[in-house]
Amino acid sequence: MATINDNYLKLKAGYLFPEIARRVNAFAEANPKAPIIKLGIGDVTEPLPEACRSAMIQAVEDMGDRNSFKGYGPEQGYAWLREKIAAHDFQARGCEIDSGEIFISDGSKCDCGNILDIFGDDNTIAVTDPVYPVYVDTNVMAGHTGSCGENGEYAGLTYLPINASNDFTAQIPSQKVDLIYLCFPNNPTGAVASKRHLQDWVSYAKAHGSIILFDAAYEAFITDPAIPHSIYEIGGARDCAIEFRSFRKCGVYGHPLRLHGGSQNLDGQGQGWFTGRTLETLESAAIY
Numbered sequence: 001m002a003t004i005n006d007n008y009l010k011l012k013a014g015y016l017f018p019e020i021a022r023r024v025n026a027f028a029e030a031n032p033k034a035p036i037i038k039l040g041i042g043d044v045t046e047p048l049p050e051a052c053r054s055a056m057i058q059a060v061e062d063m064g065d066r067n068s069f070k071g072y073g074p075e076q077g078y079a080w081l082r083e084k085i086a087a088h089d090f091q092a093r094g095c096e097i098d099s100g101e102i103f104i105s106d107g108s109k110c111d112c113g114n115i116l117d118i119f120g121d122d123n124t125i126a127v128t129d130p131v132y133p134v135y136v137d138t139n140v141m142a143g144h145t146g147s148c149g150e151n152g153e154y155a156g157l158t159y160l161p162i163n164a165s166n167d168f169t170a171q172i173p174s175q176k177v178d179l180i181y182l183c184f185p186n187n188p189t190g191a192v193a194s195k196r197h198l199q200d201w202v203s204y205a206k207a208h209g210s211i212i213l214f215d216a217a218y219e220a221f222i223t224d225p226a227i228p229h230s231i232y233e234i235g236g237a238r239d240c241a242i243e244f245r246s247f248r249k250c251g252v253y254g255h256p257l258r259l260h261g262g263s264q265n266l267d268g269q270g271q272g273w274f275t276g277r278t279l280e281t282l283e284s285a286a287i288y
């Protein structure tokens with residue numbers, strides 16, 4: 001008899017955003033005249049810029065001509081795109097990332113969950129509190145946690161509070177955790193991380209053999225030149241971090257295209273960390 005994944009039953013209120021939508025709809029029905037400002041899902045509000053529209057139109061036109069038509073692309077993403085990303089998003093900021101270390105996917109949200117397939121089930125996991133719920137729910141669904149307690153925390157996860165008392169930067173844990181989710185600029189607080197703070201995390205990860213899953217989805221909004229856009233601006237991060245980025249937040253909003261960035265040093269031996277493991281295409285450390 002077919003069985004289901006019981007871990008889904010641990011999800012407290014389904015995915016957060018459907019729950020927000022359920023409550024907003026119930027409120028709107030009960031209060032039809034009330035003006036509602038929605039602070040839940042950050043939906044698209046601005047039209048696409050001209051450069052994006054014309055590139056998309058051109059791409060569709062190309063598909064109608066035998067000379068420019070493209071079939072399936074390479075699984076890691078088109079080389080021209082990976083090269084541009086490596087040059088503009090990483091090398092221009094002094095990061096030692098080359099195009100072979102970049103993996104283009106269809107979205108960063110899915111990748112935050114899919115990346116778990118390459119990790120063992122016995123890793124200890126730290127998330128900040130509050131946190132982008134995808135990191136937690138995907139670990140719950142993958143069976144990496146116990147049940148949800150009364151306080152809304154899942155057994156088995158290490159929660160690192162971020163609030164005004166620590167200037168919205170998570171304190172480095174005293175105990176060892178194997179996987180650490182960091183998101184800067186942060187969703188939901190908007191806080192950014194200094195180079196010093198990220199350096200402390202990198203040092204911690206290297207000392208404990210941990211991997212930092214660094215979500216830089218909102219890096220395009222950084223205006224202070226002292227704030228790092230990528231964890232690879234930090235020395236040693238190549239050995240212990242996988243970076244996720246999102247094109248949806250920077251002009252192509254609403255259109256799924258993401259990159260994971262990583263490093264071929266992730267095994268600490270200068271070889272592709274994923275080489276010889278199940279996902280050879282993920283030799284790289286950066287994922288868009």
Ligand SMILES: Cc1ncc(COP(=O)(O)O)c(C=O)c1O
Nearest residue numbers: 107108109132187217246248258
């Ligand atoms: C922190 C964070 N990471 C990732 C994502 C998802 O990015 P994408 O639109 O590329 O799936 C979001 C979207 O809300 C986000 O807030």
